[in-house]
Amino acid sequence: xxxxxxxxxxxxxxxxxxxxxxxxxxxxxxxxxxxxxxxxxxxxxxxxxxxxxxxxxxxxxxxxxxxxxxxxxxxxxxxxxxxxxxxxxxxxxxxxxxxxxxxxxxxxxxxxxxxxxxxxxxxxxxxxxxxxxxxxxxxxxxxxxxxxxxxxxx
Numbered sequence: 001x002x003x004x005x006x007x008x009x010x011x012x013x014x015x016x017x018x019x020x021x022x023x024x025x026x027x028x029x030x031x032x033x034x035x036x037x038x039x040x041x042x043x044x045x046x047x048x049x050x051x052x053x054x055x056x057x058x059x060x061x062x063x064x065x066x067x068x069x070x071x072x073x074x075x076x077x078x079x080x081x082x083x084x085x086x087x088x089x090x091x092x093x094x095x096x097x098x099x100x101x102x103x104x105x106x107x108x109x110x111x112x113x114x115x116x117x118x119x120x121x122x123x124x125x126x127x128x129x130x131x132x133x134x135x136x137x138x139x140x141x142x143x144x145x146x147x148x149x150x151x152x153x154x
Contacts, residue, residue, distance in 0.1 A: 002124050003093065004132070006113040008139050011153035012146060013106040020079045022149075023098055023109070024049045029057070031149075032142040037061055042068075049073045049082050061090065061134060092116040092123075106153050109146070111139070 012019065022028055026045035033039040037059050044055035053073040060066050069089035076082045079100065086094035093116035101108040117123030117131060 001116060002127075003114055003116050004127065006111070006115070006135055006139065008111045008143070010109045010143050010146060011103065011106060012109060012150045013153050014150050016079050016100055016102050016107055018150075019100045019107045019109060023100070024076075024082065026053075026055050029055075032145045033059075034138060034141045037138070038066065049076055051076050054087070055084075062130065090118070092118045103153075 025048055026041060030039050030041065040058045042056040042058060044053055051073060054070060055073070056068065056070050058066050059069055067090050070087045071084045072087050074083045074085050081097060081099045084096045093114065095114045097112045099110040101110060117127060
């Protein structure tokens with residue numbers, strides 16, 4: 001069983017409260033997801049994040065095939081971090097930690113994603129050619145969108 005890891009960090013010139021307000025609102029997921037992915041929240045975006053919250057959405061990550069994805073917010077420490085875990089969707093495992101670290105002049109937003117692909121060896125063979133580049137593209141888009149919204153720290 002191969003578990004992959006994606007780790008990103010981004011410095012933003014905003015307060016912890018501004019970062020938390022943005023990140024803890026599920027409606028902002030659409031704002032930071034590439035348009036071509038057809039991201040649409042079906043339910044669970046009616047309030048800020050809380051432990052046990054279920055968010056259902058449709059996403060079209062590959063070949064224009066719509067995929068239902070259900071995540072649960074499993075851990076929340078106000079203004080510090082939250083964790084979302086896939087309950088149903090395209091991965092065999094998806095565990096995504098979102099951290100906010102205060103620094104001088106702003107925050108560091110850190111994401112750590114552990115994921116496992118379905119289909120055993122076939123999934124592992126697809127990882128370097130399809131999944132890994134697609135995740136990099138999505139997180140690069142997210143970084144650029146957050147820079148446009150909030151600016152950046154040199």
